[in-house]
Amino acid sequence: MKAGYGRLSITPPIGERMAGYPLRRDFATDILDELYARALSLKDGDEVYVIVSVDLFSVDIDMSNLAKCIISERTGVPMDRISIVATHTHSGPDVSGIFYGVSKHVRGTIISKIASAAIMSLKHMYDVGIKQSVGLVEGIAVNRRAPRKGAIDSRVHAIGFVDRSSLDYRFIIASFSCHPVILGPSNLCYSADYPGAFNSFIERITEARSIFLNGACGDVNPLTPSTRLNSVYDRSSGTYDEVKWMGRILACEAVKSLDIVREESNLMLKVIGDELKVNIRKPMDLKEAKERYRRIKDEAKRSKTWNEEVAYRLWRAKRAYNILLKFKDRDRLNIRISALGLSNNLAIVFLPSEVFVEIGLKIKKDSPFRNTVIVSYANEYFGYIPTAKAFNEGGYEADFPVSIVPENTEEEIVSKTLEVLYRLERYY
Numbered sequence: 001m002k003a004g005y006g007r008l009s010i011t012p013p014i015g016e017r018m019a020g021y022p023l024r025r026d027f028a029t030d031i032l033d034e035l036y037a038r039a040l041s042l043k044d045g046d047e048v049y050v051i052v053s054v055d056l057f058s059v060d061i062d063m064s065n066l067a068k069c070i071i072s073e074r075t076g077v078p079m080d081r082i083s084i085v086a087t088h089t090h091s092g093p094d095v096s097g098i099f100y101g102v103s104k105h106v107r108g109t110i111i112s113k114i115a116s117a118a119i120m121s122l123k124h125m126y127d128v129g130i131k132q133s134v135g136l137v138e139g140i141a142v143n144r145r146a147p148r149k150g151a152i153d154s155r156v157h158a159i160g161f162v163d164r165s166s167l168d169y170r171f172i173i174a175s176f177s178c179h180p181v182i183l184g185p186s187n188l189c190y191s192a193d194y195p196g197a198f199n200s201f202i203e204r205i206t207e208a209r210s211i212f213l214n215g216a217c218g219d220v221n222p223l224t225p226s227t228r229l230n231s232v233y234d235r236s237s238g239t240y241d242e243v244k245w246m247g248r249i250l251a252c253e254a255v256k257s258l259d260i261v262r263e264e265s266n267l268m269l270k271v272i273g274d275e276l277k278v279n280i281r282k283p284m285d286l287k288e289a290k291e292r293y294r295r296i297k298d299e300a301k302r303s304k305t306w307n308e309e310v311a312y313r314l315w316r317a318k319r320a321y322n323i324l325l326k327f328k329d330r331d332r333l334n335i336r337i338s339a340l341g342l343s344n345n346l347a348i349v350f351l352p353s354e355v356f357v358e359i360g361l362k363i364k365k366d367s368p369f370r371n372t373v374i375v376s377y378a379n380e381y382f383g384y385i386p387t388a389k390a391f392n393e394g395g396y397e398a399d400f401p402v403s404i405v406p407e408n409t410e411e412e413i414v415s416k417t418l419e420v421l422y423r424l425e426r427y428y
Contacts, residue, residue, distance in 0.1 A: 006120025020090025197247025216360025
């Protein structure tokens, strides 16, 4: 098997809008750490797959397809053999316009750099072996909907690509399921949050190139030293020291768990994909949403104070209008689910948008692969994919327009993903 790597900074100029929080209206004023597009290309015989992880809040379907089209045209790799995934940092530019938007030039430049990183990774490839492990880190994540009893996934999935000539790690992929929201709405500095710190520590410890892939973390937040369990959604107290703290913990666990295992045998790269059609929830029509947005915008202008409640109401109204405008001629989403097999023990699943941790846990539990890495925020973003239980409870992640899928989506996602994984397993 061969593997190659490419990396380019995608940090935009100071003064662009940032993604992540409706309350944050000011422009970016500084840089805490660079944002990157990191690409890993894998080749085994005629099979090729390219993964690009980008330090962004999200990658929308148009952005993803444009980047894939450039990559495919210049390299010949089919578009369905490319996954572009976001780390989901809340301290990057708002390239998809979910909050306040950025310039078209910035968006276009980032798309070009995503494609360039992928092309670089295909240019120089090396013979590699693979080590894979599942570590465990407890006490750094919390279910934000049920802080004292809710589900979390404490596993750190790691894949090490070992140079055949030196036996050193050349590339390392790792995944953990947690929102990158250590830095809150008061932060006006670009940062990849803890995934960026993770990559930095991995590269310092091993001298390998690193890629972080976020897991099913729709309802999971960091449990940093300053986090208060009675107000988990409040991210105002997070610091950059806590960013480094969390990245260092995860990096050390990933390296430790890889170092104590042997290389995988019987490597084979295989890809299986399928589509799932899901209805789009539309609790109001476009005309009603437009009028509601106009009314709330007028109220916000008359308000003497700009606080979280005002900002959130206005953002929800704007988001609802934009969603219904975007899907005015469509009633269904075509959700792409891809599974990448590397051995009979190891598979990576790519899912779009913000998947709840309980959904990821169900897939891992019933997967035929011992180490099943769930990657969220892949190829498309349309909001949260909650559990049926969360729909019944209501709340931020389950309500329109933050979530636009119906209540049965959890069951359909789990069923279709497991079907794809079992089809993949037949090749091993």
